[in-house]
Amino acid sequence: MNLTLIRHIKTSAPEGLCYGQTDVALPQGYETIHVQLAEQLKNEAFHALYASPLQRCTLLANTIAGGRPVIFDERLKELNFGDWENQLWKDLEILPEAAVFFNDYVHVPPPGGESFQQMTDRIAQFMAELKTKHPRHNVLIVAHGGPIRIIHGLAEGLPIADYFKREVPYGHISQLHF
Structure with missing residues (x-):
């Protein structure tokens, strides 16, 4: 399967806000940036388009889709920070619980949230299903930095602790074979 991955654009959330699964707004003029990103993909033929259901991804996915159907999947959401959502880092x-989390974010979830391992498991499950449904197709995924890092890490066979070494800027488009 050939994958095109695109991260949503920078949000209008205040700098330093923890907003993993919080549905934060996009900045004024986001439509113009979305159209520019869609233009970069206009010559690509996608068999299927998938996206996180959070608006920072849905709006971009719908612009790229241009009226074609988009499949929104909960498993493509960013890390669930639980009680920490919508608070400043x-x-x-x-x-006190932050030190425990930061020392082992792979296995320790924030209060009421999920660990990076749990997020990796849900993304791995999604990717296994996707590979079965679209073994030889071109697929577009619009998601967040965490899920995109995980997809690359799984495809490259990296240890989970190395997934965050990959830079995934806002609005970044990458391609890989999975």
Whole structure:
């Protein structure tokens, strides 16, 4: 399967806000940026388009799709930070449970949230299903930085602790064979 992965554009969330699965708004003028990104993909023929159901991905996916159907899948959401959602990192970093999380984010979830391992498991399940449904197709996925890093890490056979070494800027388009 040939994958094209695109990360949503930068949101209008305040700098330093923890917003994994919080549905934050996009900045004014986001439509223009979405059209520019869609233009970069206009010559690509996608058999299927998948996206996270959070609006920062759905709006971009729908622009790229140009009226074609998009499949929104909960498993493509960013990490669930639980009780930490919509709080500033500077306020969270001083909490006693934050040290435990930061020392082993792969296995330790934030309070009420999920660990990176749990997120990796849901993305791996999604990818296994996708590979079965679209073994030789071109597929587009619009998602967040975390899921995109995980997809690359799975495709490259990297250890889970190395997934975050990959840079995935906002609005970045990457391609890989899975």
